Amino acid sequence: MLLKLKYGIVALVLGVLLCGCSIYSKEGDIPVAENTSKVKLGVSVALTDGAAFLGLQSRGPLAEAVSDGEKMQTLRIIIVRPDGTVEHNRYYDFHQVPTTYFATAQFEVVGGETKKVYLFANENTKFDSGRKVANYDFAAIKVGEQFPTNDITGQDIYTDTDASLIEVNDAQTQMALPLFMSECHNVYVPEKQDKNVELIIVRAAVKFTFRIINTSNEPLALNQLTISKLARYEYLLPKDVVYVTEPSEDGTTITYIESYKVPMPGNNEHYNFKAAFADKTVPGNGEVVLDPIYLLESNYNDDPSTVGRNYKISLTVGDETYENGYFNNLTALPRNTHVVVDVTLNGKLTGLDCVVRVYPYGEYWLYPEFGQ
CATH class of the missing domain: 2.60.40 (Immunoglobulin-like)
Known part of the structure; x- marks a missing residue:
C-alpha cells in the first residue's frame, strides 16, 4: 500500500551529555x-x-x-x-x-x-x-x-x-x-x-491524549471512551519505511513517511479499544485531560469502498453515547505519532464538538461530524 503521510523526523545535533548521571x-x-x-x-x-x-x-x-x-x-x-x-x-x-x-x-x-x-x-x-x-x-x-x-x-x-x-x-x-x-x-x-x-x-507506539472540555455550568460524568479501529500487530522495527525529504514553506526541509508496512494485510485483524471510567467527572466550565493511551501503529488496505473509513471515536457521557463519523483525512497512524483529541461538551448535550490534531508532522486538523 502506498501511503503519503507527512511525519516529521529530525536528526538532532546532540551537544548535551548526561553529566552527573549514573550510567x-x-x-x-x-x-x-x-x-x-x-x-x-x-x-x-x-x-x-x-x-x-x-x-x-x-x-x-x-x-x-x-x-x-x-x-x-x-x-x-x-x-x-x-x-x-x-x-x-x-x-x-x-x-x-x-x-x-x-x-x-x-x-x-x-x-x-x-x-x-x-x-x-x-x-x-x-x-x-x-x-x-x-x-x-x-x-x-x-x-x-x-x-x-x-x-x-x-x-x-x-x-x-x-x-x-x-x-x-x-x-x-x-x-x-x-x-x-x-x-x-x-x-x-x-x-x-x-x-x-x-x-x-522512535517509540513503537501511537500516543492518544484526550482533553475533555465542558462548556456547561453542570459537571458531566464520563463513563467510557472507544477508539476504532486499532491493530493487534506491528513489526519490532519500522518495516520498509520510505522517508521523503522536501523543502518546506519557510525554506527549511521536512522529512515525512511516504509508506510503511504492517504485519497483517487488509484490516490488521483490527479491534475496538475501550476504556471505562469508574469515577471521571468534568467540572462545569472546566476541562479534564485523560491519562495517555498507547496503541500500536496501523495501516489499512481494506476494500476500496472503505478508503478513508479507518478511525473514529465514541464517548459515553452519563447514559448517552456520542459517536463521530470517520476521520476521512486520517488513513493511517505510524508509530511515534501523538494524536491530541479535543472534545467539547456543549450545555444541552445535543452533540459533541471534536477536533483531532496529529503530531509530529505539523498541525493536521480533522473535523468529524461528532454526535450527529
Whole structure:
C-alpha cells in the first residue's frame, strides 16, 4: 500500500551529555583491523510531538513526556558489518535517570564500509502477564557472530487483548511502560577517518491524549471512551519505511513517511479499544485531560469502498453515547505519532464538538461530524 503521510523526523545535533548521571554499560568487543575509524553515535529520541523541531512557531499541546515511561531507561546499540558480522553489541542502563537524549557512545570500528546500526530502548518492558513487549533476547546476539537479521526483522509486537501495548487484567487497563523503542540506520564510515553521526530512535507506539472540555455550568460524568479501529500487530522495527525529504514553506526541509508496512494485510485483524471510567467527572466550565493511551501503529488496505473509513471515536457521557463519523483525512497512524483529541461538551448535550490534531508532522486538523 502506498501511503503519503507527512511525519516529521529530525536528526538532532546532540551537544548535551548526561553529566552527573549514573550510567551502566557493558559490551563484549572484538579486535578491529588496523586503520580503523572512530564512530561517535549520538542517539536522540524526539518528543512524540515534534512540532518544535519542524520550524513551527510553537510546539503542539501536551507535548512533554508525561512520565519516565515515555523516555529511554535502557538503550542497546548493535553495529553490524556488511558481511553480517556483529561488530559491537553495547547495552546502557540509565533507569535511575531516564532521558530523551543520549550522546555518549563511541566505538572503534573498521572503516571504509557501510554498517547497519540497530537501536533498541526499554527492551525489558513486560505486560502484566509477564510477557515481554519485545519478546527477543538481544543480549544473546554475540559479537563476532552473524546478526540474526531474519529473526529481528520478522519479529512482531502483538497483543492478545483489546489493548495494544496495554493488557487488561480484571477489567483494569495497565500500560506497558516504559515504551519499547527501536530503529535501524545505514551508516557509512570512511576509511582512516573519524565520523560522528546523530541518529534517531522512535517509540513503537501511537500516543492518544484526550482533553475533555465542558462548556456547561453542570459537571458531566464520563463513563467510557472507544477508539476504532486499532491493530493487534506491528513489526519490532519500522518495516520498509520510505522517508521523503522536501523543502518546506519557510525554506527549511521536512522529512515525512511516504509508506510503511504492517504485519497483517487488509484490516490488521483490527479491534475496538475501550476504556471505562469508574469515577471521571468534568467540572462545569472546566476541562479534564485523560491519562495517555498507547496503541500500536496501523495501516489499512481494506476494500476500496472503505478508503478513508479507518478511525473514529465514541464517548459515553452519563447514559448517552456520542459517536463521530470517520476521520476521512486520517488513513493511517505510524508509530511515534501523538494524536491530541479535543472534545467539547456543549450545555444541552445535543452533540459533541471534536477536533483531532496529529503530531509530529505539523498541525493536521480533522473535523468529524461528532454526535450527529
